[in-house]
Amino acid sequence: MHHCHVLAMHRPMEELEELIRKLVEFVRKHLRRVLIIAFVLFTLLTAVKTIGPEEEGVVLYLGKYDRTLQPGLNFIIPFGIEKMFKIPVQRQLKHEFGFRTETAGVRTEYGSGSYEDESSMLTGDLNLADVEWVVQYRIVDSYKYLFRVRNSEKTFRDMSEAAMRKVVGDRTVNEILTVGRQEAASRVEFRLQEMCDEYQNGIRVDQVVLQDVNPPETVKPSFNAVNQAQQEKSTLINQAESEYNQIIPRARGEAEETVQLAEAYALNRVNGATGEAARFNAVYEEFVKAPEVTRKRLYLETLERILPKAGNKIIVDEKGNNVLPLLNIESLKKTK
Amino acid sequence: MKIRNILILVLAGVAIAASISGVFILDETQQAIVTEFGRPVGKPRVDPGMHFKVPFIQSVQFFDKRYLEWDGDVNQVPTKDKKFILVDTYARWEITDPLQFFIRLRDERSGQSRLDDILDGETRNAVASHELLDLVRSSNRVPEVVESYMEELEILDSIMVGRGKIEAEVLAKANERTSDLGIRILDFSSNA
Numbered sequence: 249m250h251h252c253h254v255l256a257m258h259r260p261m262e263e264l265e266e267l268i269r270k271l272v273e274f275v276r277k278h279l280r281r282v283l284i285i286a287f288v289l290f291t292l293l294t295a296v297k298t299i300g301p302e303e304e305g306v307v308l309y310l311g312k313y314d315r316t317l318q319p320g321l322n323f324i325i326p327f328g329i330e331k332m333f334k335i336p337v338q339r340q341l342k343h344e345f346g347f348r349t350e351t352a353g354v355r356t357e358y359g360s361g362s363y364e365d366e367s368s369m370l371t372g373d374l375n376l377a378d379v380e381w382v383v384q385y386r387i388v389d390s391y392k393y394l395f396r397v398r399n400s401e402k403t404f405r406d407m408s409e410a411a412m413r414k415v416v417g418d419r420t421v422n423e424i425l426t427v428g429r430q431e432a433a434s435r436v437e438f439r440l441q442e443m444c445d446e447y448q449n450g451i452r453v454d455q456v457v458l459q460d461v462n463p464p465e466t467v468k469p470s471f472n473a474v475n476q477a478q479q480e481k482s483t484l485i486n487q488a489e490s491e492y493n494q495i496i497p498r499a500r501g502e503a504e505e506t507v508q509l510a511e512a513y514a515l516n517r518v519n520g521a522t523g524e525a526a527r528f529n530a531v532y533e534e535f536v537k538a539p540e541v542t543r544k545r546l547y548l549e550t551l552e553r554i555l556p557k558a559g560n561k562i563i564v565d566e567k568g569n570n571v572l573p574l575l576n577i578e579s580l581k582k583t584k
Numbered sequence: 585m586k587i588r589n590i591l592i593l594v595l596a597g598v599a600i601a602a603s604i605s606g607v608f609i610l611d612e613t614q615q616a617i618v619t620e621f622g623r624p625v626g627k628p629r630v631d632p633g634m635h636f637k638v639p640f641i642q643s644v645q646f647f648d649k650r651y652l653e654w655d656g657d658v659n660q661v662p663t664k665d666k667k668f669i670l671v672d673t674y675a676r677w678e679i680t681d682p683l684q685f686f687i688r689l690r691d692e693r694s695g696q697s698r699l700d701d702i703l704d705g706e707t708r709n710a711v712a713s714h715e716l717l718d719l720v721r722s723s724n725r726v727p728e729v730v731e732s733y734m735e736e737l738e739i740l741d742s743i744m745v746g747r748g749k750i751e752a753e754v755l756a757k758a759n760e761r762t763s764d765l766g767i768r769i770l771d772f773s774s775n776a
Protein backbone atom coordinates (compact mmCIF):
# COMPACT_ATOMS: atom_id res chain seq x y z
CA MET A 249 0.00 0.00 0.00
CA HIS A 250 2.64 2.41 1.16
CA HIS A 251 4.87 1.68 -1.77
CA CYS A 252 2.11 2.21 -4.21
CA HIS A 253 1.37 5.65 -2.79
CA VAL A 254 4.93 6.85 -3.24
CA LEU A 255 4.90 5.66 -6.80
CA ALA A 256 1.75 7.56 -7.55
CA MET A 257 3.30 10.71 -6.16
CA HIS A 258 6.40 10.47 -8.29
CA ARG A 259 5.05 9.18 -11.50
CA PRO A 260 3.48 12.34 -12.96
CA MET A 261 6.65 14.37 -12.43
CA GLU A 262 8.79 11.72 -13.93
CA GLU A 263 6.43 11.28 -16.82
CA LEU A 264 6.46 14.98 -17.59
CA GLU A 265 10.21 15.14 -17.56
CA GLU A 266 10.32 12.12 -19.77
CA LEU A 267 7.87 13.70 -22.18
CA ILE A 268 9.83 16.96 -22.44
CA ARG A 269 13.05 15.06 -22.99
CA LYS A 270 11.42 13.10 -25.79
CA LEU A 271 9.97 16.24 -27.37
CA VAL A 272 13.31 18.04 -27.36
CA GLU A 273 14.94 14.98 -28.87
CA PHE A 274 12.23 14.83 -31.53
CA VAL A 275 12.61 18.48 -32.42
CA ARG A 276 16.39 18.17 -32.56
CA LYS A 277 16.11 15.21 -34.84
CA HIS A 278 13.49 16.68 -37.20
CA LEU A 279 14.29 20.39 -36.90
CA ARG A 280 13.96 21.13 -40.56
CA ARG A 281 10.66 19.33 -40.88
CA VAL A 282 9.21 21.09 -37.81
CA LEU A 283 10.26 24.44 -39.19
CA ILE A 284 8.66 23.71 -42.53
CA ILE A 285 5.42 22.59 -40.90
CA ALA A 286 5.33 25.72 -38.74
CA PHE A 287 5.98 27.85 -41.80
CA VAL A 288 3.22 26.17 -43.78
CA LEU A 289 0.79 26.51 -40.87
CA PHE A 290 1.59 30.20 -40.54
CA THR A 291 1.20 30.67 -44.27
CA LEU A 292 -2.16 28.94 -44.26
CA LEU A 293 -3.34 30.98 -41.31
CA THR A 294 -2.50 34.27 -43.01
CA ALA A 295 -3.60 33.21 -46.49
CA VAL A 296 -6.87 31.38 -45.96
CA LYS A 297 -9.75 33.51 -44.89
CA THR A 298 -13.36 32.57 -44.33
CA ILE A 299 -15.97 35.22 -44.80
CA GLY A 300 -19.32 34.82 -43.11
CA PRO A 301 -22.59 35.04 -45.02
CA GLU A 302 -23.31 38.53 -43.75
CA GLU A 303 -19.84 39.89 -44.41
CA GLU A 304 -17.61 40.97 -47.19
CA GLY A 305 -13.83 41.22 -47.19
CA VAL A 306 -11.98 44.29 -48.37
CA VAL A 307 -8.47 43.36 -49.51
CA LEU A 308 -5.54 45.76 -49.59
CA TYR A 309 -2.52 44.82 -51.67
CA LEU A 310 0.47 46.62 -50.21
CA GLY A 311 -1.86 49.14 -48.63
CA LYS A 312 -3.79 49.79 -51.84
CA TYR A 313 -7.36 48.69 -52.31
CA ASP A 314 -7.40 45.68 -54.57
CA ARG A 315 -10.65 43.74 -54.43
CA THR A 316 -13.68 42.89 -52.38
CA LEU A 317 -14.23 39.26 -51.44
CA GLN A 318 -17.59 37.57 -51.19
CA PRO A 319 -18.73 35.12 -48.46
CA GLY A 320 -17.09 31.68 -48.42
CA LEU A 321 -13.52 30.42 -48.39
CA ASN A 322 -11.04 32.92 -49.80
CA PHE A 323 -7.30 33.20 -50.29
CA ILE A 324 -5.07 36.23 -50.04
CA ILE A 325 -1.34 36.64 -50.43
CA PRO A 326 0.15 35.89 -46.99
CA PHE A 327 2.77 37.60 -44.81
CA GLY A 328 1.03 40.92 -44.66
CA ILE A 329 1.44 41.61 -48.37
CA GLU A 330 -2.30 41.55 -48.58
CA LYS A 331 -4.47 42.60 -45.69
CA MET A 332 -8.16 41.95 -45.31
CA PHE A 333 -10.89 43.75 -43.34
CA LYS A 334 -14.19 42.03 -42.75
CA ILE A 335 -17.20 44.28 -42.84
CA PRO A 336 -20.71 42.99 -42.00
CA VAL A 337 -22.50 44.63 -44.91
CA GLN A 338 -25.64 42.54 -44.75
CA ARG A 339 -26.26 42.99 -41.06
CA GLN A 340 -28.45 45.72 -39.72
CA LEU A 341 -26.52 47.51 -37.04
CA LYS A 342 -27.79 49.89 -34.45
CA HIS A 343 -26.69 52.57 -32.08
CA GLU A 344 -28.54 53.38 -28.90
CA PHE A 345 -28.65 56.85 -27.45
CA GLY A 346 -29.61 57.64 -23.90
CA PHE A 347 -29.82 54.00 -22.88
CA ARG A 348 -28.05 50.68 -23.45
CA THR A 349 -29.51 47.24 -23.95
CA GLU A 350 -27.88 44.90 -21.46
CA THR A 351 -29.21 41.55 -22.61
CA ALA A 352 -31.59 41.40 -25.50
CA GLY A 353 -34.25 38.74 -25.41
CA VAL A 354 -37.94 38.16 -24.99
CA ARG A 355 -37.72 40.38 -21.96
CA THR A 356 -34.93 42.73 -22.83
CA GLU A 357 -32.98 44.13 -19.93
CA TYR A 358 -31.64 47.62 -20.05
CA GLY A 359 -28.58 49.00 -18.39
CA SER A 360 -29.35 51.08 -15.38
CA GLY A 361 -26.71 53.67 -16.09
CA SER A 362 -27.60 57.21 -16.88
CA TYR A 363 -26.58 58.68 -20.20
CA GLU A 364 -27.84 62.16 -19.62
CA ASP A 365 -25.02 63.80 -21.50
CA GLU A 366 -26.39 62.09 -24.60
CA SER A 367 -30.07 62.33 -23.98
CA SER A 368 -30.62 65.62 -22.21
CA MET A 369 -31.24 68.40 -24.69
CA LEU A 370 -32.78 71.83 -25.06
CA THR A 371 -36.02 72.24 -26.95
CA GLY A 372 -37.03 75.25 -28.99
CA ASP A 373 -39.08 76.73 -26.15
CA LEU A 374 -36.02 76.42 -23.91
CA ASN A 375 -37.17 73.40 -21.95
CA LEU A 376 -35.09 70.36 -21.22
CA ALA A 377 -36.16 67.01 -22.56
CA ASP A 378 -34.69 63.58 -22.02
CA VAL A 379 -34.70 61.97 -25.44
CA GLU A 380 -33.79 58.35 -26.06
CA TRP A 381 -33.52 57.01 -29.56
CA VAL A 382 -32.16 54.27 -31.75
CA VAL A 383 -30.50 54.56 -35.11
CA GLN A 384 -30.62 51.50 -37.33
CA TYR A 385 -28.21 51.51 -40.20
CA ARG A 386 -26.29 49.39 -42.65
CA ILE A 387 -22.85 49.69 -44.12
CA VAL A 388 -23.54 49.74 -47.82
CA ASP A 389 -20.11 50.71 -49.08
CA SER A 390 -17.37 48.95 -47.16
CA TYR A 391 -14.59 50.78 -48.99
CA LYS A 392 -15.91 54.19 -48.05
CA TYR A 393 -16.74 53.01 -44.56
CA LEU A 394 -13.15 51.90 -43.99
CA PHE A 395 -11.15 54.58 -45.73
CA ARG A 396 -13.09 57.81 -45.91
CA VAL A 397 -13.59 58.61 -42.27
CA ARG A 398 -11.40 57.77 -39.34
CA ASN A 399 -13.23 56.29 -36.40
CA SER A 400 -16.45 55.90 -38.39
CA GLU A 401 -18.53 54.63 -35.50
CA LYS A 402 -17.74 57.50 -33.19
CA THR A 403 -18.23 59.94 -36.02
CA PHE A 404 -21.55 58.41 -36.86
CA ARG A 405 -22.67 58.66 -33.25
CA ASP A 406 -21.62 62.31 -33.13
CA MET A 407 -23.51 62.97 -36.32
CA SER A 408 -26.76 61.44 -35.18
CA GLU A 409 -26.52 63.25 -31.87
CA ALA A 410 -26.02 66.55 -33.67
CA ALA A 411 -28.93 65.83 -36.00
CA MET A 412 -31.23 64.98 -33.10
CA ARG A 413 -30.22 68.06 -31.13
CA LYS A 414 -30.79 70.28 -34.07
CA VAL A 415 -34.22 68.83 -34.75
CA VAL A 416 -35.26 68.90 -31.09
CA GLY A 417 -33.95 72.45 -30.83
CA ASP A 418 -36.45 73.45 -33.46
CA ARG A 419 -39.47 71.98 -31.79
CA THR A 420 -41.42 72.65 -28.63
CA VAL A 421 -41.23 70.26 -25.73
CA ASN A 422 -44.88 69.37 -26.26
CA GLU A 423 -44.27 68.35 -29.84
CA ILE A 424 -41.36 66.14 -28.88
CA LEU A 425 -43.32 64.54 -26.07
CA THR A 426 -46.54 63.99 -27.99
CA VAL A 427 -47.70 64.85 -31.50
CA GLY A 428 -44.40 65.59 -33.18
CA ARG A 429 -42.55 62.36 -32.33
CA GLN A 430 -42.95 60.65 -35.67
CA GLU A 431 -42.26 63.79 -37.61
CA ALA A 432 -39.14 64.58 -35.58
CA ALA A 433 -37.79 61.05 -36.02
CA SER A 434 -38.19 61.10 -39.76
CA ARG A 435 -36.64 64.55 -39.91
CA VAL A 436 -33.60 63.28 -38.00
CA GLU A 437 -33.41 60.31 -40.34
CA PHE A 438 -33.39 62.61 -43.33
CA ARG A 439 -30.78 64.96 -41.90
CA LEU A 440 -28.54 62.11 -40.79
CA GLN A 441 -28.62 60.53 -44.24
CA GLU A 442 -27.76 63.90 -45.71
CA MET A 443 -24.73 64.14 -43.45
CA CYS A 444 -23.68 60.58 -44.27
CA ASP A 445 -23.83 61.38 -47.96
CA GLU A 446 -21.77 64.48 -47.36
CA TYR A 447 -19.07 62.57 -45.50
CA GLN A 448 -19.31 59.60 -47.82
CA ASN A 449 -18.92 57.21 -44.92
CA GLY A 450 -20.71 54.40 -46.73
CA ILE A 451 -23.55 54.21 -44.23
CA ARG A 452 -27.21 54.04 -45.10
CA VAL A 453 -29.59 55.02 -42.35
CA ASP A 454 -32.51 52.59 -42.26
CA GLN A 455 -34.51 54.08 -39.47
CA VAL A 456 -34.41 56.47 -36.60
CA VAL A 457 -36.78 55.46 -33.83
CA LEU A 458 -37.60 57.68 -30.93
CA GLN A 459 -37.82 55.69 -27.72
CA ASP A 460 -38.77 57.20 -24.39
CA VAL A 461 -39.04 60.93 -24.43
CA ASN A 462 -39.44 62.34 -20.97
CA PRO A 463 -39.13 65.56 -19.15
CA PRO A 464 -35.98 65.45 -17.05
CA GLU A 465 -36.17 63.50 -13.78
CA THR A 466 -36.25 66.58 -11.58
CA VAL A 467 -39.07 68.16 -13.53
CA LYS A 468 -41.19 65.03 -13.83
CA PRO A 469 -43.30 65.55 -10.65
CA SER A 470 -44.18 69.08 -11.69
CA PHE A 471 -44.90 67.88 -15.18
CA ASN A 472 -47.26 65.24 -13.86
CA ALA A 473 -48.89 67.84 -11.64
CA VAL A 474 -49.47 70.04 -14.65
CA ASN A 475 -51.01 67.16 -16.54
CA GLN A 476 -53.20 66.33 -13.60
CA ALA A 477 -54.26 69.93 -13.25
CA GLN A 478 -55.15 70.00 -16.91
CA GLN A 479 -57.29 66.93 -16.50
CA GLU A 480 -58.92 68.36 -13.40
CA LYS A 481 -59.56 71.54 -15.29
CA SER A 482 -61.40 69.74 -18.03
CA THR A 483 -63.41 67.71 -15.53
CA LEU A 484 -64.44 70.88 -13.77
CA ILE A 485 -65.37 72.49 -17.05
CA ASN A 486 -67.49 69.48 -17.96
CA GLN A 487 -69.17 69.53 -14.60
CA ALA A 488 -69.92 73.22 -14.83
CA GLU A 489 -71.28 72.77 -18.30
CA SER A 490 -73.68 70.05 -17.26
CA GLU A 491 -74.90 72.21 -14.38
CA TYR A 492 -75.32 75.11 -16.73
CA ASN A 493 -77.34 72.93 -19.03
CA GLN A 494 -79.62 72.00 -16.20
CA ILE A 495 -80.23 75.40 -14.68
CA ILE A 496 -80.11 77.93 -17.45
CA PRO A 497 -82.83 76.54 -19.75
CA ARG A 498 -85.20 76.18 -16.83
CA ALA A 499 -84.58 79.74 -15.71
CA ARG A 500 -85.06 80.92 -19.23
CA GLY A 501 -88.42 79.12 -19.43
CA GLU A 502 -89.52 80.64 -16.16
CA ALA A 503 -88.58 84.09 -17.32
CA GLU A 504 -90.53 83.62 -20.51
CA GLU A 505 -93.57 82.49 -18.60
CA THR A 506 -93.45 85.50 -16.29
CA VAL A 507 -93.15 87.87 -19.18
CA GLN A 508 -96.10 86.29 -20.95
CA LEU A 509 -98.23 86.41 -17.80
CA ALA A 510 -97.41 90.05 -17.34
CA GLU A 511 -98.25 90.82 -20.91
CA ALA A 512 -101.58 89.03 -20.63
CA TYR A 513 -102.39 90.97 -17.46
CA ALA A 514 -101.51 94.24 -19.12
CA LEU A 515 -103.70 93.46 -22.08
CA ASN A 516 -106.52 92.53 -19.76
CA ARG A 517 -106.29 95.78 -17.84
CA VAL A 518 -106.13 97.89 -20.94
CA ASN A 519 -109.10 96.13 -22.49
CA GLY A 520 -111.10 96.45 -19.29
CA ALA A 521 -110.32 100.13 -18.98
CA THR A 522 -111.19 100.80 -22.61
CA GLY A 523 -114.51 99.00 -22.19
CA GLU A 524 -115.40 100.96 -19.06
CA ALA A 525 -114.51 104.23 -20.71
CA ALA A 526 -116.74 103.35 -23.66
CA ARG A 527 -119.61 102.49 -21.35
CA PHE A 528 -119.18 105.73 -19.41
CA ASN A 529 -119.21 107.66 -22.63
CA ALA A 530 -122.41 105.92 -23.71
CA VAL A 531 -124.05 106.73 -20.39
CA TYR A 532 -122.87 110.30 -20.56
CA GLU A 533 -124.35 110.71 -24.01
CA GLU A 534 -127.74 109.45 -22.77
CA PHE A 535 -127.43 111.72 -19.74
CA VAL A 536 -126.80 114.76 -21.85
CA LYS A 537 -129.89 113.97 -23.94
CA ALA A 538 -132.22 113.66 -20.98
CA PRO A 539 -130.59 114.40 -17.67
CA GLU A 540 -133.65 113.92 -15.48
CA VAL A 541 -134.64 110.54 -16.83
CA THR A 542 -131.15 109.31 -16.79
CA ARG A 543 -130.58 110.48 -13.25
CA LYS A 544 -133.64 108.61 -12.15
CA ARG A 545 -132.62 105.54 -14.06
CA LEU A 546 -129.19 105.63 -12.53
CA TYR A 547 -130.70 106.01 -9.14
CA LEU A 548 -132.96 103.07 -9.66
CA GLU A 549 -130.25 100.94 -11.16
CA THR A 550 -127.98 101.71 -8.25
CA LEU A 551 -130.68 100.91 -5.75
CA GLU A 552 -131.40 97.75 -7.60
CA ARG A 553 -127.79 96.79 -7.21
CA ILE A 554 -127.45 97.84 -3.63
CA LEU A 555 -130.65 96.63 -2.07
CA PRO A 556 -130.02 92.90 -2.55
CA LYS A 557 -126.72 93.37 -0.76
CA ALA A 558 -128.35 95.25 2.10
CA GLY A 559 -129.52 92.01 3.66
CA ASN A 560 -132.08 91.92 6.43
CA LYS A 561 -133.30 95.44 6.43
CA ILE A 562 -136.77 96.56 7.39
CA ILE A 563 -137.88 99.70 5.80
CA VAL A 564 -140.70 101.43 7.63
CA ASP A 565 -142.95 104.02 6.08
CA GLU A 566 -142.30 107.43 7.57
CA LYS A 567 -145.94 108.31 8.15
CA GLY A 568 -146.82 104.88 9.45
CA ASN A 569 -150.40 104.99 8.42
CA ASN A 570 -150.38 101.70 6.63
CA VAL A 571 -151.72 98.53 8.08
CA LEU A 572 -148.52 96.88 7.62
CA PRO A 573 -145.95 99.58 7.04
CA LEU A 574 -143.34 97.00 6.05
CA LEU A 575 -141.54 96.27 2.85
CA ASN A 576 -140.30 92.76 3.21
CA ILE A 577 -137.36 92.61 0.92
CA GLU A 578 -136.23 89.20 2.11
CA SER A 579 -139.40 87.53 1.01
CA LEU A 580 -139.30 89.40 -2.22
CA LYS A 581 -135.90 88.00 -2.90
CA LYS A 582 -137.11 84.52 -2.18
CA THR A 583 -140.05 84.72 -4.48
CA LYS A 584 -137.86 85.98 -7.18
CA MET B 585 39.16 34.35 -47.66
CA LYS B 586 37.78 35.15 -44.27
CA ILE B 587 37.84 38.88 -44.85
CA ARG B 588 36.07 38.43 -48.17
CA ASN B 589 33.32 36.44 -46.48
CA ILE B 590 32.81 39.12 -43.88
CA LEU B 591 32.80 41.80 -46.56
CA ILE B 592 30.11 39.94 -48.50
CA LEU B 593 28.04 39.54 -45.39
CA VAL B 594 28.30 43.22 -44.53
CA LEU B 595 27.45 44.23 -48.08
CA ALA B 596 24.45 41.92 -48.10
CA GLY B 597 23.31 43.39 -44.80
CA VAL B 598 23.64 46.92 -46.13
CA ALA B 599 21.76 45.98 -49.29
CA ILE B 600 18.87 44.52 -47.29
CA ALA B 601 18.77 47.55 -44.99
CA ALA B 602 18.84 49.85 -48.01
CA SER B 603 16.00 48.06 -49.73
CA ILE B 604 13.93 48.15 -46.55
CA SER B 605 14.75 51.81 -45.99
CA GLY B 606 14.16 52.71 -49.64
CA VAL B 607 10.63 51.39 -49.76
CA PHE B 608 7.59 52.42 -47.86
CA ILE B 609 3.99 51.35 -48.14
CA LEU B 610 1.18 53.84 -48.11
CA ASP B 611 -2.10 52.58 -46.80
CA GLU B 612 -5.45 53.61 -48.27
CA THR B 613 -5.88 55.81 -45.24
CA GLN B 614 -2.53 57.54 -45.41
CA GLN B 615 -0.65 60.21 -47.24
CA ALA B 616 2.96 61.10 -46.71
CA ILE B 617 5.70 63.56 -47.41
CA VAL B 618 9.34 62.65 -47.83
CA THR B 619 11.91 64.73 -45.99
CA GLU B 620 15.64 64.97 -46.48
CA PHE B 621 17.33 65.88 -43.21
CA GLY B 622 14.05 67.41 -42.12
CA ARG B 623 13.54 69.40 -45.33
CA PRO B 624 10.52 68.32 -47.37
CA VAL B 625 11.44 66.93 -50.76
CA GLY B 626 9.21 66.44 -53.77
CA LYS B 627 5.48 66.26 -53.94
CA PRO B 628 3.34 64.74 -51.21
CA ARG B 629 2.60 61.06 -51.82
CA VAL B 630 -1.13 60.50 -51.74
CA ASP B 631 -1.69 57.34 -53.78
CA PRO B 632 -1.83 54.14 -51.77
CA GLY B 633 0.64 51.37 -52.59
CA MET B 634 4.39 50.99 -52.67
CA HIS B 635 6.58 54.10 -52.80
CA PHE B 636 10.34 54.62 -53.06
CA LYS B 637 12.76 57.07 -51.54
CA VAL B 638 16.49 57.46 -51.15
CA PRO B 639 17.53 55.08 -48.39
CA PHE B 640 18.92 56.40 -45.07
CA ILE B 641 19.03 60.03 -46.19
CA GLN B 642 15.33 60.58 -46.65
CA SER B 643 12.64 59.78 -44.14
CA VAL B 644 8.86 59.66 -44.36
CA GLN B 645 6.21 61.52 -42.45
CA PHE B 646 2.82 59.86 -42.56
CA PHE B 647 -0.43 61.73 -42.23
CA ASP B 648 -4.00 60.55 -42.22
CA LYS B 649 -5.94 61.04 -45.42
CA ARG B 650 -9.37 60.42 -43.98
CA TYR B 651 -11.80 62.82 -42.40
CA LEU B 652 -10.62 63.25 -38.85
CA GLU B 653 -12.69 64.04 -35.85
CA TRP B 654 -12.26 66.89 -33.50
CA ASP B 655 -14.21 66.84 -30.28
CA GLY B 656 -14.26 70.03 -28.30
CA ASP B 657 -14.32 70.32 -24.57
CA VAL B 658 -17.75 70.58 -22.98
CA ASN B 659 -17.77 74.09 -21.71
CA GLN B 660 -20.02 76.56 -19.98
CA VAL B 661 -20.30 79.66 -22.08
CA PRO B 662 -22.37 82.81 -21.50
CA THR B 663 -24.73 83.89 -24.25
CA LYS B 664 -25.55 87.43 -25.27
CA ASP B 665 -28.55 87.48 -22.93
CA LYS B 666 -26.17 86.32 -20.17
CA LYS B 667 -27.46 82.80 -19.79
CA PHE B 668 -24.88 80.12 -19.26
CA ILE B 669 -25.16 77.08 -21.46
CA LEU B 670 -23.13 73.91 -21.75
CA VAL B 671 -21.72 73.79 -25.22
CA ASP B 672 -20.34 70.60 -26.69
CA THR B 673 -18.72 71.05 -30.03
CA TYR B 674 -17.34 68.72 -32.60
CA ALA B 675 -16.01 69.03 -36.10
CA ARG B 676 -14.66 67.00 -38.99
CA TRP B 677 -11.51 68.07 -40.66
CA GLU B 678 -9.00 66.76 -43.13
CA ILE B 679 -5.44 67.43 -44.08
CA THR B 680 -5.70 68.84 -47.57
CA ASP B 681 -2.11 69.89 -47.99
CA PRO B 682 0.28 67.58 -46.13
CA LEU B 683 3.31 69.68 -47.02
CA GLN B 684 1.86 72.88 -45.61
CA PHE B 685 0.53 70.94 -42.68
CA PHE B 686 3.96 69.52 -41.97
CA ILE B 687 5.63 72.91 -42.20
CA ARG B 688 3.13 74.73 -39.99
CA LEU B 689 2.11 72.10 -37.51
CA ARG B 690 4.45 69.13 -37.86
CA ASP B 691 2.05 66.47 -36.61
CA GLU B 692 -1.57 65.69 -35.99
CA ARG B 693 -1.46 66.36 -32.29
CA SER B 694 -0.39 69.95 -32.73
CA GLY B 695 -3.02 70.17 -35.46
CA GLN B 696 -5.68 69.12 -32.97
CA SER B 697 -4.46 71.61 -30.41
CA ARG B 698 -4.47 74.39 -33.00
CA LEU B 699 -8.03 73.44 -33.85
CA ASP B 700 -8.83 73.59 -30.13
CA ASP B 701 -7.62 77.18 -30.04
CA ILE B 702 -9.40 78.27 -33.19
CA LEU B 703 -12.71 76.47 -32.85
CA ASP B 704 -13.10 76.98 -29.11
CA GLY B 705 -12.42 80.67 -29.57
CA GLU B 706 -14.78 81.05 -32.49
CA THR B 707 -17.47 79.10 -30.67
CA ARG B 708 -17.16 81.35 -27.66
CA ASN B 709 -17.37 84.44 -29.84
CA ALA B 710 -20.42 83.10 -31.64
CA VAL B 711 -22.20 82.09 -28.45
CA ALA B 712 -21.41 85.37 -26.75
CA SER B 713 -22.75 87.41 -29.64
CA HIS B 714 -26.07 85.60 -29.98
CA GLU B 715 -29.03 85.05 -27.74
CA LEU B 716 -29.85 81.67 -26.33
CA LEU B 717 -32.87 81.15 -28.52
CA ASP B 718 -30.81 81.74 -31.63
CA LEU B 719 -28.37 79.10 -30.51
CA VAL B 720 -31.02 76.51 -29.89
CA ARG B 721 -33.34 76.89 -32.83
CA SER B 722 -32.59 76.84 -36.51
CA SER B 723 -35.80 78.21 -37.95
CA ASN B 724 -38.97 80.07 -37.16
CA ARG B 725 -41.17 77.13 -37.87
CA VAL B 726 -44.61 77.23 -36.33
CA PRO B 727 -45.08 74.45 -33.83
CA GLU B 728 -47.95 72.04 -34.11
CA VAL B 729 -50.45 72.48 -31.30
CA VAL B 730 -53.17 70.05 -30.36
CA GLU B 731 -54.75 71.39 -27.25
CA SER B 732 -56.28 74.75 -27.92
CA TYR B 733 -55.69 75.94 -24.39
CA MET B 734 -51.96 75.52 -24.95
CA GLU B 735 -51.97 77.90 -27.85
CA GLU B 736 -50.86 80.99 -26.02
CA LEU B 737 -48.14 78.99 -24.29
CA GLU B 738 -46.74 77.79 -27.57
CA ILE B 739 -46.16 81.13 -29.19
CA LEU B 740 -42.42 81.40 -29.54
CA ASP B 741 -40.32 84.49 -29.83
CA SER B 742 -38.95 84.54 -33.32
CA ILE B 743 -35.24 84.22 -33.88
CA MET B 744 -32.95 86.40 -35.91
CA VAL B 745 -30.15 84.12 -37.01
CA GLY B 746 -30.59 80.50 -35.99
CA ARG B 747 -28.34 77.66 -35.04
CA GLY B 748 -27.62 76.45 -38.55
CA LYS B 749 -26.39 79.86 -39.66
CA ILE B 750 -24.31 80.38 -36.54
CA GLU B 751 -22.61 77.06 -37.11
CA ALA B 752 -21.97 77.95 -40.72
CA GLU B 753 -20.50 81.28 -39.60
CA VAL B 754 -18.16 79.64 -37.12
CA LEU B 755 -17.14 77.16 -39.79
CA ALA B 756 -16.40 79.90 -42.29
CA LYS B 757 -14.41 81.95 -39.80
CA ALA B 758 -12.45 78.95 -38.58
CA ASN B 759 -11.67 77.88 -42.12
CA GLU B 760 -10.39 81.36 -42.84
CA ARG B 761 -7.99 81.06 -39.97
CA THR B 762 -6.84 77.56 -40.88
CA SER B 763 -6.43 78.25 -44.59
CA ASP B 764 -2.64 78.45 -44.41
CA LEU B 765 -2.34 75.34 -42.23
CA GLY B 766 -3.21 72.83 -44.91
CA ILE B 767 -6.41 71.98 -43.09
CA ARG B 768 -10.00 72.10 -44.20
CA ILE B 769 -12.78 71.92 -41.66
CA LEU B 770 -15.80 70.22 -43.14
CA ASP B 771 -18.48 70.48 -40.63
CA PHE B 772 -19.04 72.02 -37.30
CA SER B 773 -21.78 71.26 -34.83
CA SER B 774 -22.49 72.61 -31.45
CA ASN B 775 -24.75 70.88 -29.05
CA ALA B 776 -26.34 73.17 -26.56
